[in-house]
Amino acid sequence: MSQEVTRAESIEEQERAREDSDKKPKSRRPANTAFRQQRLKAWQPILTPKSVLPLFFIVGVIFAPIGGVLLWASSLVQEISIDYSDCSSKAPTDSYASVPHYSATFKSSKSISAPTWRKSINESDSGTVTCTLLFEVPNELPAPVFMYYRLTNFYQNHRRYVQSLDLNQLKGDAVSYNTIKGGACDPLAVNETAKKVYYPCGLIANSFFNDTIGMPRILDPNASENEKQYYEMTTKGIAWDSDKELIKGTKYKMDEVLPPPNWVWASQDGVYKEDPNLHENEAFMVWMRTAGLPSFSKLSRRNDTHAMPAAKYSIEIVDRFNVTEYDGTKSILISTRTVLGGKNPFMGIAYVVVGGICVVLGALFTIAHLVRPSPFALQKRGTCATEDPGADFLHEVARLQSDEANPAGSQAREAPIEIETWFHIISSKSESTQVTDDMINSQLSILQQSYADSGISYQLQGVTRHVNDKWASNADDTAMKTALRKGSYRTLNVYFQTNLKASPGQAGRALGYRGAVTNNDLASSVLGFCTLPDPSVNASSPASHYVKDGCNILANTMPGGSLDLYNRGGTAIHEIGHWNGLLHTFQGESCSADNAGDHISDTPQQSTPTDGCPEQKDSCPDSPGLDAVHNFMDYSSDVCYERFTPGQGERMRSIWMSMREGK
Structure with missing residues (x-):
């Protein structure tokens, strides 16, 4: 009797084990929705001198007369x-x-x-x-x-x-x-x-x-x-x-x-x-x-x-x-009494004082703004210093563009991509504690969320920390990357530097573009730059041939950084887009039909970078569509960034397969 019971239990256990083995393991990953992945649209006012200074004068012009009326009414009591x-x-x-x-x-x-x-x-x-x-x-x-x-x-x-x-x-x-x-x-x-x-x-x-x-x-x-x-x-x-x-x-x-x-x-x-x-x-x-x-x-x-x-x-x-x-x-x-009540000069005095203070502050700030504009107040996304694409890269992009039009290879291009990634934190001695672990985790999280719809994920292999004043200001980019770079050509290395400046003689857009100013008091002259994929690199290329490959990012642009308007991690997303082979949405800065722009069909023609986060913008009114102000490859402020287009996602996967995979 006892043997039969034991046998029955054994069979039940085997059936249960078989059923369990047939079930797929339950994923703990949140659903890929805007709510679960924190991609809901948000609005944040962009405070600039152009928007703030008039407010001081408006408040002063409104409050002072109101205070005068209140004082006059109080005097009648x-x-x-x-x-x-x-x-x-x-x-x-x-x-x-x-x-x-x-x-x-x-x-x-x-x-x-x-x-x-x-x-x-x-x-x-x-x-x-x-x-x-x-x-x-x-x-x-x-x-x-x-x-x-x-x-x-x-x-x-x-x-x-x-x-x-x-x-x-x-x-x-x-x-x-x-x-x-x-x-x-x-x-x-x-x-x-x-x-x-x-x-x-x-x-x-x-x-x-x-x-x-x-x-x-x-x-x-x-x-x-x-x-x-x-x-x-x-x-x-x-x-x-x-x-x-x-x-x-x-x-x-x-x-x-x-x-x-x-x-x-x-x-x-x-x-x-x-x-x-x-x-x-x-x-x-x-x-x-x-x-x-x-x-x-x-x-x-x-x-x-x-x-x-x-x-x-x-x-x-x-x-x-x-x-x-x-x-x-x-x-x-x-x-x-009067229609405004009994004698109470306090409200009138308060309105006059507030109005007067606002007018005085508005005047002082206006003078200060005209004499010495704030670099952060005028700063635009125009401080991306990624170099313009070379002829070999554009030739390869044209070939890929032709291939993408052929549906035969679309299945291979739809396969998800996992990119091995290293973060290197390079700090000056005075700012050695600036980048926290929370900032690193938040940057990785926002990076994953931003590229998820494009089928690209980043597998963080490790984080290194270094204190070096010379490296932190990018004074010797080659020596730094020779010492720190990890992995092969398909490995993404991101260098977060506390005092990032453009490398000597580096081309591309530096601070001073589109209304921004160069100021010696500003610790950094760029927000970031990345290398575009190099078609000449192959599987047998020595590491010295691509040692400078990677992304240099100003550490203050990480989530929780101190750079207002650009401290939500958007700079890293933008620059890594370049590493994946994307160009600016306004590439060529022309509405001409001869301008190929970013060579992607579903991004509208755009002739100027975007400043801040306008509700809408159309720099090429004779071309279809509005400017992609919410696209990661424009110069909008971080709060404005929302998406890559499907065409950009396909282009990044095509470039990965052509220029980085297996190298």
Whole structure:
């Protein structure tokens, strides 16, 4: 029995092994899609003096007039502010004395007398102090006229303070003792001795500004005491509609709750004198809308219909709110407004200052740009120093072009190519740590992605690092490559140099082409160059015949490098395209029918290199198609690079088979 079981298990295992062997190994390579291979289109603004300098002047021209309008509107506001913080301690009781701190702004040029104050003490009301302020309004204030109280150094924006309330209680719900206790209202939630909740609970409600500010009384020397005349200012309409939605009539009975400890004006023997009717108390609603800054004003009264006549006035204020305990101040403010609000010169000053700074900076940068242009600001892809193709190379390209038109060899040309690759990092002593392992890995990754659609991959055989000031600046290219080059003619050697310059006497395009400038302060005069395939090299050619074969790349152009606009690895992709036999898309720089261009049929005729990353460009309008601004073989900035054409891919594979494979 046991033998049969063992035999059955053995057969099952053999069948499973056979099935497993028939299955193809699952590839861990991500799908070749734009999303998986990170080839999605992206947009990045190209910041150049031409685009940035006008922005400074535009911002300045817009902001300065706006600031002027704001300052003008603020100057139209008329107001008087009187600080009565120390009235209870410094004001006399038997006469009027000048208020030490006040400010006034009126249209009238008539000088006004300083406000005065005195205090009276109500012994029958626990020594409550009433502060009487006398002030003058020299000209009529047009409606609407507003009265505010202003506090300083009072932090309503403190996190714990802002959260200290119960919204359900304010909306009228009779929230239970156990629910309020330990909730957001702590430490002023409940009275544990009386086992009752505070209504309203929390720190905001308890600190309610409880000075009673009366209406301004017009002082008429000819009127009797019984003929008091007031400038009517109401406490209605001072709250927002949203404030009124927050606070509703309560379902509590007054014997079920206690007033907050600081509400002595509303309580008697620790209980409410009467229902506070908070849903009708707009002053309380205004207070519960917390301020964002420690110095703020809150609306107390208003008159929307009648102007405030020129006269002398008195205001009586029951002084209960102590600000000296926290080194704050309190004032009353009577003010008009404009369509842009109350008096606030800060915004106008800010706009004028920003506008002025932008204009000054724009002027300074423009002068600096004209006197000494920045090489990096003006730098174009025109710093590719790959030499122009020779007659032998062009003859071989013409032959391959003819072969590519014959479908018979297309299958062989479609075969994928793997290129053995070596990276050599050549640094100066001062920049020995410039090229990191992450930069190397990123460069290889972007190289693989860019050539994947062309059927070409790069197998990195190794990375060498060398510190040599002479080699880093390409002062002895032959000696460097003789010492460092690896592999045969079909092996790609890429030399990333921190201070790359063109080799002495080297042909091709150097810095200075198409608007770029040569500057001795610039560490490098080229972004890179590669050797084109040499038709004369064969399998028996000695290594000395092709020792200079390979690519020299400025290290700052690697992903993460410091060369703005050209630090995404695009230079290596462009130059290795030359190593694979591709020419520039604008080769010959002519729209003439006699110009063969890059000898590839699916790249449009193009007469000029591309600067930056334009949306579109057509340097040969009489020829089909727009310029290939997104092609790796143009001079666009790195962010613009996207693709090789199918024709370019086929050409690289043809050249590989003809001039590098097996050599």
